[in-house]
Amino acid sequence: MKELSLNILDITENSVKAGATLTSILLTEADDTLEIKIVDDGCGMSEEVVKKVIDPFYTTRTTRDVGMGVPLFKLCAEQTGGSFSIVSRDKEHHPDSHGTTVSALFFKNHIDYTPLGDIVATITTLIQGHPDTDFLFRHQKGGGEVTLDTRELREVLGDVPLSEYDVIKWIEAYLNEQYLNL
Amino acid sequence: MKSLAELQAIRDKMKDKVVLREGVDERRVVVGMATCGISAGARPVLNAFVEGVNAEGLASKVSVTQTGCIGLCQYEPIVEVYEAGGKTTYVKMTAEKAKKVIDEHLKNGKVVSEYTLADK
Numbered sequence: 574m575k576e577l578s579l580n581i582l583d584i585t586e587n588s589v590k591a592g593a594t595l596t597s598i599l600l601t602e603a604d605d606t607l608e609i610k611i612v613d614d615g616c617g618m619s620e621e622v623v624k625k626v627i628d629p630f631y632t633t634r635t636t637r638d639v640g641m642g643v644p645l646f647k648l649c650a651e652q653t654g655g656s657f658s659i660v661s662r663d664k665e666h667h668p669d670s671h672g673t674t675v676s677a678l679f680f681k682n683h684i685d686y687t688p689l690g691d692i693v694a695t696i697t698t699l700i701q702g703h704p705d706t707d708f709l710f711r712h713q714k715g716g717g718e719v720t721l722d723t724r725e726l727r728e729v730l731g732d733v734p735l736s737e738y739d740v741i742k743w744i745e746a747y748l749n750e751q752y753l754n755l
Numbered sequence: 756m757k758s759l760a761e762l763q764a765i766r767d768k769m770k771d772k773v774v775l776r777e778g779v780d781e782r783r784v785v786v787g788m789a790t791c792g793i794s795a796g797a798r799p800v801l802n803a804f805v806e807g808v809n810a811e812g813l814a815s816k817v818s819v820t821q822t823g824c825i826g827l828c829q830y831e832p833i834v835e836v837y838e839a840g841g842k843t844t845y846v847k848m849t850a851e852k853a854k855k856v857i858d859e860h861l862k863n864g865k866v867v868s869e870y871t872l873a874d875k
Contacts (some may be wrong), residue, residue, distance in 0.1 A: 733769045
């Protein structure tokens with residue numbers, strides 16, 4: 574992956590597939606670190622499966638036997654001297670508090686740090702593809718933040734889907750404007 | 756500043772259109788967005804279709820959606836076009852190629868065979 578924002582897109586697709594009603598994408602940036610946290614309330618995974626997903630030869634897909642998404646993201650973090658973790662509570666054992674949290678810490682000054690890239694495109698792509706599920710995006714940096722909560726937009730939009738072109742363009746402009754002030 | 760009031764205006768404008776749109780797609784564009792697709796460059800391809808379909812005024816007839824792994828990872832980014840009479844599979848797509856597919860296939864119904872799987 575050429576941009577961390579592409580890893581974020583890929584990992585968040587797993588949350589949507591796990592039936593999440595809300596997926597939070599939380600970025601916290603300090604002088605030399607970036608923490609990326611993806612938190613969902615999807616069906617979760619058993620301890621056994623959590624151990625397996627960091628193995629590239631594990632996948633839920635039926636088209637082939639290799640799942641690279643999580644291992645690639647883990648590698649991206651670890652190659653900067655950072656860390657990676659995945660914590661999950663499955664629906665069967667935690668009917669009231671299930672979901673998965675993927676966290677990764679990156680050292681931005683490391684030569685093998687992958688740039689964040691076009692995170693706004695990742696957010697609009699997620700919303701365009703999954704208009705019926707909610708996303709909370711927050712990027713904190715130097716005391717300021719960029720934020721978007723599709724639950725608030727949904728309240729204003731009523732029956733109009735979030736995937737409508739004009740809505741997506743509004744979201745794009747809304748995020749870009751906030752980034753200008755960050 | 757972008758405001759929620761603007762979003763309200765979009766809602767008022769779209770309300771009637773949304774009802775009209777349901778079930779009338781002549782063509783459905785599906786972009787593979789699994790790890791294989793994303794790492795091969797599917798995000799800009801998807802955005803090129805979303806932008807192009809709207810710029811060409813095709814939004815009432817063509818929908819653009821996403822799917823997971825199609826199973827031909829070495830040919831990603833893959834775009835499938837569904838329409839009455841069948842499916843066309845475009846492989847190794849780029850934003851540039853998307854423009855041609857919009858112009859020739861989505862607008863005029865002519866398959867761009869040089870980008871299809873059958874031609875590889």
